[in-house]
Every structure is written in structure tokens, then in C-alpha cells.
Amino acid sequence: MANKKMSIKKTDELIDKCKRYISDGQAFKYFPMVVSKAKGAKIWDVNGKEYIDFLSSAATFNVGHNNPKVVNVIKSNLNKYLHYCFYIYHEPAVKLAELLVNLSPGNFEKKVAFGLSGSDAVDTAVKASLIYTRRRNIASFTDSYHGSTFMGISISGSFK
Structure with missing residues (x-):
């Protein structure tokens, strides 16, 4: 005990x-x-x-x-x-990007954007969808988690 x-x-x-x-x-x-x-x-x-x-x-x-x-x-x-940031080319990043592009469906030019976290991914997805749709609003869930960046916190609908 x-x-x-x-x-x-x-x-x-x-x-x-x-x-x-x-x-x-x-x-x-x-x-x-x-x-x-x-x-x-x-x-x-x-x-x-x-x-x-x-x-x-x-x-x-x-x-x-x-x-x-x-x-x-x-x-x-x-x-x-x-570790190396993307200010210098390095083989592991190029190999991974090539693999991801080849795994992605569709017959169009694809590129990879690496991020540091899921928060980066949410920010990029929101920005890309707003640009693509030319809309100014998005829907999100209240009391949800969309990351720790300003955008992620702003769309989470839960504030302390």
C-alpha cells in the first residue's frame, strides 16, 4: 500500500x-x-x-x-x-514528398507542404479551402480542438 x-x-x-x-x-x-x-x-x-x-x-x-x-x-x-529546415535541400524530405505524391490519387500535379504539427495542418486546410471556394466563412464544432495556433483556437468555439 x-x-x-x-x-x-x-x-x-x-x-x-x-x-x-x-x-x-x-x-x-x-x-x-x-x-x-x-x-x-x-x-x-x-x-x-x-x-x-x-x-x-x-x-x-x-x-x-x-x-x-x-x-x-x-x-x-x-x-x-x-534536423534541417527547408532552407537547405535534403534527401529524406524529397523522398517522403515523392512517396506521398505518388500515393495521392488523381491525375493532376501535386506537391507536398510539410508542417510542424496538426495545428499547421488545420491552418493550411482552412486557408486552402477558403481560397479554393472563395468563401469567407467556415463551420466548426463547439468545444472542439483544432490546434493551438491562433486560427485553431479561434475556430474551436471554446474559450477560457
Whole structure:
């Protein structure tokens, strides 16, 4: 019982620190848990309790947490470079863009626009749809999440 109380105390302490040091605008915290590890479709909290991760870390791990193929590709690139913006051409970005264009249906010229987050994707989708339709309004759901950019927050219909 002492270990369980200690673990709950650790969870509470970490959540309190998060509330103290990380901006509320950074993310929504729906679950009072602190993740300690993840593998495949499962995550474990600091208490050792196992969960099925239906969120897939906001779909960024749709091939599973710590997928061996993904981990190996990352490891193979670590000794080359960690990151480069698009002010310099680099092969991994070109290869991925080519793959995505070839996978996309339709007989028209396609290009890829990489973003940093889902918020970027929402912003780009809204702007593209407004330009394409030449309309000035969009529909969105209230109390929904559309990202943490100004546009995403503006169309979410939920303000604190």
C-alpha cells in the first residue's frame, strides 16, 4: 500500500508541477496520468498501470509507439544530422514528398507542404479551402480542438 500511495503522490506532484510551469495554452490535459513508457498501442503510467492508447499520442504514432522500423530509421540518421529546415535541400524530405505524391490519387500535379504539427495542418486546410471556394466563412464544432495556433483556437468555439 505504501508504494501505491508513493506512486499517487508522484503523479500528483508531477501534475502540480505541470500546472505550475507549463502554460495552459500549450495543451489540454484530459487525463490525470503521467506516462512513463509506451510500446505499440500501449502506454504505462508512473504507477505501472497499463492503458491502450486510443489517442496514439494525437495520431503521431499511428504505427505504434517505438515501432522498430521507425526507431531504426531514426537511429540510422542520428549520426548524419538531427534536423534541417527547408532552407537547405535534403534527401529524406524529397523522398517522403515523392512517396506521398505518388500515393495521392488523381491525375493532376501535386506537391507536398510539410508542417510542424496538426495545428499547421488545420491552418493550411482552412486557408486552402477558403481560397479554393472563395468563401469567407467556415463551420466548426463547439468545444472542439483544432490546434493551438491562433486560427485553431479561434475556430474551436471554446474559450477560457
